[in-house]
Amino acid sequence: MSNTELLRMRMNQLVTQARYDLSSLRAVSGDTPERRLYLQRLWDTVTDMHVTSELLAVNAASPPVQTAGMPGQVVNSGNSMQNAAPGVNSRTFTVEELARYDGKNGRAAYVAVNGIVYDVTNNRTWAAATHFGLPAGKDHTAAFASCHAGQEAILAQLPVVGRLVQ
Numbered sequence: 001m002s003n004t005e006l007l008r009m010r011m012n013q014l015v016t017q018a019r020y021d022l023s024s025l026r027a028v029s030g031d032t033p034e035r036r037l038y039l040q041r042l043w044d045t046v047t048d049m050h051v052t053s054e055l056l057a058v059n060a061a062s063p064p065v066q067t068a069g070m071p072g073q074v075v076n077s078g079n080s081m082q083n084a085a086p087g088v089n090s091r092t093f094t095v096e097e098l099a100r101y102d103g104k105n106g107r108a109a110y111v112a113v114n115g116i117v118y119d120v121t122n123n124r125t126w127a128a129a130t131h132f133g134l135p136a137g138k139d140h141t142a143a144f145a146s147c148h149a150g151q152e153a154i155l156a157q158l159p160v161v162g163r164l165v166q
Contacts, residue, residue, distance in 0.1 A: 004056065047132070092164075103121065116162075
């Protein structure tokens with residue numbers, strides 16, 4: 001099954017979940033924990049729909065590429081350096097160096113996740129060098145794990161610029 005088909009299936013699941021939550025919200029009145037739960041889940045679903053639509057757009061814009069055995073590709077389960085090219089990822093960043101890439105005053109916007117530094121400068125979900133209140137120039141491993149667990153495909157769409165060292 002192609003990535004586009006998988007993303008379409010995921011989008012359909014998310015739409016179904018959002019419809020269910022909207023329907024359930026109509027039955028709950030007042031400011032109750034149940035209503036807050038539905039609202040939070042609806043917010044999470046819409047956020048996931050946004051990311052999925054971005055991935056669909058990227059998939060539609062790029063030609064199909066065979067990934068197995070490509071020169072320069074680094075395949076490493078649990079690490080998101082799939083879009084690596086020879087020599088590109090040899091750059092290392094300290095936390096202090098990463099902080100300089102905050103997307104302000106014309107600077108590039110970089111973020112780190114799981115020790116890998118990604119360029120989010122031209123990514124629409126990082127407009128104004130922030131993503132849902134998270135600023136560029138930082139290590140967002142914990143935030144990514146809590147919001148996008150199991151969605152490493154998001155990272156595969158971003159250019160890798162190096163790795164974060166302690």
